Amino acid sequence: MIGASTEYDVLVAGGGNAALCAAISARRAGASVLVVEAAPRFYRGGNTRHTRNMRCAHDAATETLSGPYFEDEFFDDLLRVTGGNTDEDLARMMIAESKRMLTWIAEQGVRFQPSLGGTLSLGRTNSFFLGGGRAMLNALYRTAESLGVEVVYDAEVVGLDIEGPQFRSARVRHAGRETAVRARTFVAASGGFEANIEWLKEGWGEIADNFLIRGTPYNRGTVLKMLINSGVRHIGDPTQCHAVAIDARAPKFDGGIITRLDCVVFGIVVNKHAERFYDEGEDVWPKRYAIWGRLVAAQPDQIAYIVFDASSLELFMPSLFPPVQASTLGELAGKLGIEATALERTVAAFNDAVRPGHFDHTSLDDCRTEGIEPQKSHWARRIEQAPFYAYPVRPGITFTYLGVKVDRRARMVMEDGRPADNMFAAGEIMAGNVLGQGYAAGIGMTIGSVFGRIAGREAAALVSSTCPSSEAA
């Protein structure tokens, strides 16, 4: 299926949002495009399959967005979540471009809907995909294929022939053989390396064995590593990743959104010695969601338990796996495999420290503890009403930050600071340029769409300027 004889205008590695946006925009600009996706057809689209929304600036409310979200506010949010760890120039450019993305994405057949039940807080800023990320991908693939983009599945890029700042060809493993695919330009849109446990271990040590990977098993960072080894400048902390606490019963890979748990703020979180280790009520959940992966990773055996009682059971989104349930704390501890007396002691100490207050889970209420370490600053209520419940949690890795450096045209930047001749990057593989740390819901898709579209456009432009004979379709 992959012909070694053809030279494509644009070769896109990857099959998610970034890859498809690049492929579509390059094709619309007249280039011949081949997309090589490592995953089989069903798993096409990496972590994009698991997404539900994207964050784009807009100056007015729309049918599906409850109010305006101006560029400045978007930039402020980005500054806040990254702690300033962003390239301001690129970030502002991306945010300005994001305004056009809503219509552009819709023009590719993707449909939006108002925010989903349980996510009202995002109703103004984030556009939700009708039917979720896989529906979005299906629309992009349909559009790409109808435009004449060639897509090959089960086709992993396993080698890159790069000379200095110039891409020559890629070795693609497909149908049991490796083929050298030549192309005038290359777009790397193959995601991060979060599914590569060995690589994660370089940053985290052996404990990475106990991490669960929330998304695709195919994002192993093969292309990223080859690019860095070929002299492309890297950016972003190689040891960091976005990690949340997810249900420990989730599969090793690809459990997706549904393994998350939103109930930390309603109870206490203990490790396998039944000890608390962090303020569960420090701030509203969306702001603390992403620290718990790291917190749990620091606990023995990378396991922890969210413990709560009957009064909280229905205050949060229903979970995929039912909570472990018992009529006494001792029995609960037994079911969790932790020491009963220790759990009883921890809960008793916590209960004693709870001060009276007015519980209100919709605001930073005044229910807190006193005289206990760590304290619980809000929503602290005694855990006393049987039955008692617990969720076991482990670190769930969403994505990694290490990537390749790009410029405003999504062109890769070489170690020596010069732009690459014909290599572009989009999506998670370059997210670190704007997202040095932290995360704001929906920004992963924004990065992929904006830079994907630019990468495709620029690649096509490069081809038509350097090679006038390559006619436009």
Next chain:
Amino acid sequence: MNIHAPFEPAHATASLAEADRLMTVCNSCRYCEGLCAVFPAMEMRRAFSDGDLNYLANLCHSCGACFHDCQFSPPHEFDVNVPKTLAIVRNDSYRAYVWPRAFSGLFHRNGLAISLIAAVSVAVFVAGFAAWHDPSVLFDAHTGPGAFYKLMPHDVMALLFGAAFAYAIVALAMGVRNFWKDIGEPLATLGEPASLWQAIKDACSLRHLDGGGVGCMNEDEAPTDRRRLYHHMTFYGFMLCFAATSTATLYHYVLGMEAPYPVYDLPVVLGTIGGIGLLVGPAGLLHAKWRRDPVLKDGSRTGMDVAFLAMLFLTSLTGLLLLVLRATPAMGLLLALHLGVVFSLFVTMPYGKFVHGIYRFLALVRYAREKRQIGGA
């Protein structure tokens, strides 16, 4: 780790247990919320009883969208296949609500049962005509007002079909009662004009048979399915045929005008337009069924679906042939054929796919009530 899912609520069947599992998965995901009524209705609950699941199953229109949009559909290990599971539960529910209970076996091999009933009923009409009269009347040409009634007196025909229809209504009503009780909806909802009106609009437009706006998915993830169009033809065709019969009855008893009516007269016009819809519609639906991705199908109940489609198609075909050939010697046999088919369509209504319309409509009534109550638009 010694952590097990603690207790599985008991369900009557394995399919209901599977539906419970899926709804629990979906409730923690909700990505499909905007596709149809099933997901918003699911989100109003945290646990799913058999009644809830039967309600959700009958709310599902089998558009297929949530299968192709789901990141967890097979081969993913979560194995989420909502359209198929709800199709099985829905088809099971038809049998569970049947009245009288003793006839639930008719759903067992429904295609066979319906064909037998149809064949017997046609045979009885042919034999009856022949026995009542000189067999030659079957093959004579009869024309002019009252021509049909030379073969069968109008009152006998009206009585027979009135009785069959009344029986169907009673049996269907008992099924409705069983369904309503099972899903646990108060009787009062059936008297709420707002809920009824909303449900009528949703049913008549098949609002939820469109994959959330792009169209249904049938053979693959491309939303190119035309089932809504074919269903409209079938549904409105059926309604027009029904209207044709009703007008004819009025003509007969109120105006004293006897069939056959001239081709430009209302019963014939309605019947012809309806009949064409009832030919094209079921044919289109059958074609779509053929092409449908097996992964979405119940699989074990194709006979029921095909039997219903065939009955509708034959009703229309024999009716239209009767119209065209009514002045020829073929009329006698065709009349027997048509009456036999229509008779069996009536008596088997409560025992076949026809009930889907009733339960779906009722589910929409309840959904309209629920949605209004939680303040949805």
